[in-house]
Amino acid sequence: MRLSEGQLRTVLAWLVMVLLVVPVGGALWLGVAHGESPCILCWAQRASMVLMALVALLVVRYGPRPRYLGMLLLLVGWGMFMALRHSGLHLARDVGQGFAGTILGAHTYVWAWVIHWAVLLVAGVLLLLVRGPLAASASLEPGRAGRVAMGLLVVMAGANAAQAFASTGPPPFIGQSDPVRLSLDPRHWVWSMDAWRGPVSWRGSWAIPAPDPAAADPDPAHGPLVALPTLDVLRWEEVTASLDGRLTGLAMHHTAAADGEAFGGADRVLAVTDRRGIQVLDGAMARVLHRVVPDRGYSIDLSPLAGATFVGGDTMAVLATNKSYILLRPDLGADAAREWRHFRETDGTMAEVRRGRFATVRARQMYALALAYDPAGDELITVSVPSPRHRRLVVSRFDRGDLTLASEFLPRLGPGLERRDAERGLGDYLVTGADVADGHLYAISAAYSTILVVDLASRTLTAAYAVPGLSDPVGLAVRGQELLVAQGDGRIAVLPRPTRAAPGDTRPVAD
Amino acid sequence: MELLNFLIMLWAGWLVWRRPEREHLAFALVVASFVLMALLFLVGTRGSLVPGVNL
Numbered sequence: 001m002r003l004s005e006g007q008l009r010t011v012l013a014w015l016v017m018v019l020l021v022v023p024v025g026g027a028l029w030l031g032v033a034h035g036e037s038p039c040i041l042c043w044a045q046r047a048s049m050v051l052m053a054l055v056a057l058l059v060v061r062y063g064p065r066p067r068y069l070g071m072l073l074l075l076v077g078w079g080m081f082m083a084l085r086h087s088g089l090h091l092a093r094d095v096g097q098g099f100a101g102t103i104l105g106a107h108t109y110v111w112a113w114v115i116h117w118a119v120l121l122v123a124g125v126l127l128l129l130v131r132g133p134l135a136a137s138a139s140l141e142p143g144r145a146g147r148v149a150m151g152l153l154v155v156m157a158g159a160n161a162a163q164a165f166a167s168t169g170p171p172p173f174i175g176q177s178d179p180v181r182l183s184l185d186p187r188h189w190v191w192s193m194d195a196w197r198g199p200v201s202w203r204g205s206w207a208i209p210a211p212d213p214a215a216a217d218p219d220p221a222h223g224p225l226v227a228l229p230t231l232d233v234l235r236w237e238e239v240t241a242s243l244d245g246r247l248t249g250l251a252m253h254h255t256a257a258a259d260g261e262a263f264g265g266a267d268r269v270l271a272v273t274d275r276r277g278i279q280v281l282d283g284a285m286a287r288v289l290h291r292v293v294p295d296r297g298y299s300i301d302l303s304p305l306a307g308a309t310f311v312g313g314d315t316m317a318v319l320a321t322n323k324s325y326i327l328l329r330p331d332l333g334a335d336a337a338r339e340w341r342h343f344r345e346t347d348g349t350m351a352e353v354r355r356g357r358f359a360t361v362r363a364r365q366m367y368a369l370a371l372a373y374d375p376a377g378d379e380l381i382t383v384s385v386p387s388p389r390h391r392r393l394v395v396s397r398f399d400r401g402d403l404t405l406a407s408e409f410l411p412r413l414g415p416g417l418e419r420r421d422a423e424r425g426l427g428d429y430l431v432t433g434a435d436v437a438d439g440h441l442y443a444i445s446a447a448y449s450t451i452l453v454v455d456l457a458s459r460t461l462t463a464a465y466a467v468p469g470l471s472d473p474v475g476l477a478v479r480g481q482e483l484l485v486a487q488g489d490g491r492i493a494v495l496p497r498p499t500r501a502a503p504g505d506t507r508p509v510a511d
Numbered sequence: 512m513e514l515l516n517f518l519i520m521l522w523a524g525w526l527v528w529r530r531p532e533r534e535h536l537a538f539a540l541v542v543a544s545f546v547l548m549a550l551l552f553l554v555g556t557r558g559s560l561v562p563g564v565n566l
Contacts, residue, residue: 041556044551047548054527057524078545082552150524154528160517161514174512196554203559206566
């Protein structure tokens with residue numbers, strides 16, 4: 001089958017009528033009959049459909065000039081982008097959720113995608129069927145179908161203008177993100193300028209800068225909580241083993257712990273570095289017993305490593321700042337061929353058990369630099385760091401069995417703790433290390449050099465302590481009645497573990 | 512602003528239908544309407560080319 005230019009114009013005229021009646025007219029009908037008003041993004045997609053019809057009418061009237069075809073390509077391309085961009089806001093929501101109503105089970109913004117695709121496909125087919133070269137021809141009479149289509153376009157553009165007047169108002173008022181239903185009663189009209197306001201970013205709300213603990217203010221006197229007691233450093237220890245980079249996280253397996261028989265009943269220290277080194281040290285932190293450098297590009301992307309913990313038995317977990325994790329285990333008989341895919345470097349004595357991502361709810365769009373393990377609940381725990389979008393401290397707990405979110409909370413302030421003013425809060429802290437003991441989460445904040453003590457049962461910050469003299473704290477571990485705060489330079493501040501985790505009470509646990 | 516855009520389209524459609532000798536003006540109005548439509552969409556997304564996703 002071949003089309004002459006005259007036939008092409010007639011077919012186009014009918015297609016324009018279909019485009020104007022079905023999607024554009026259908027959208028108008030939704031407004032008039034059901035009160036459903038388009039949002040600002042829907043308006044643009046509807047305008048794109050009318051413009052595609054208008055370009056087709058230019059072809060009907062003046063012939064298939066290249067600039068018309070170019071305009072159609074721009075419209076289809078931009079229209080598909082708009083529909084995908086708009087749908088992207090909602091496609092990944094939970095089952096059945098979306099924005100406004102549906103047509104045949106799909107929301108209107110999804111149909112915009114289908115319509116632009118259909119226009120592209122139809123245009124391609126028509127061009128394939130055209131007989132002879134496309135040539136700019138003198139203006140021809142459009143025929144009856146063409147005239148009807150042109151009249152229909154004027155009517156549709158006018159009807160949309162009327163709806164736009166009621167729904168969005170005259171310029172400079174502009175469409176809204178959450179438009180109210182269409183009404184002919186002016187008292188119900190909402191004319192808004194909100195869309196003109198707000199931060200502009202091509203990357204949008206996902207532009208979250210990586211955390212930088214080194215830039216945090218270490219002075220406890222500037223923290224969000226006032227009149228905090230001080231925990232004095234009892235002594236300093238040091239990682240004397242040769243690490244492959246600057247320390248970014250540290251955990252300790254202590255023989256006094258519930259599963260103290262792991263690792264042959266010996267103390268072990270897990271250290272991670274800024275060169276993605278994962279090293280298991282002896283209890284004296286003098287020797288490297290196992291070492292690997294995971295391949296960050298294999299499968300799940302690992303951002304810089306920042307947290308570490310022992311998770312029972314001889315299994316260890318390492319956290320990347322983007323909340324991806326690796327589970328590892330010492331394995332003297334590790335299969336070198338199998339582990340090659342996991343590790344860039346290895347001493348051959350470690351095996352990767354699992355690699356995954358922690359999915360949070362309240363801590364989305366926030367990085368995490370601290371990982372802990374609660375043996376009582378058999379849960380892994382992350383603590384978020386504030387981001388420009390969300391300034392809050394979120395404790396997220398993941399079931400050890402399926403490593404899926406079990407619960408989340410923002411700690412409440414316990415009695416005796418006071419904020420400096422209403423603008424300050426726990427979101428000002430930047431937690432870089434954490435550990436769990438006796439039902440309490442102990443965390444160190446690089447901002448304001450503060451130890452935070454959270455009762456996991458009551459989800460309450462029961463105590464906080466200023467620790468003067470710290471520099472770049474990156475990890476925290478509980479060792480019996482002591483807290484070890486690791487710094488990036490490998491020095492370890494040894495602090496007394498507060499007794500009852502109450503303000504002002506700094507007696508060691510053993511007292 | 513959406514009202515303005517549909518009025519531009521109404522004008523262009525009228526020219527194509529009733530004043531075919533004004534082809535250049537009609538096409539210029541289509542281009543102007545396209546640019547306005549694209550700008551309004553970007554205003555609606557605050558300039559963000561992608562929704563809340565990782566790149």
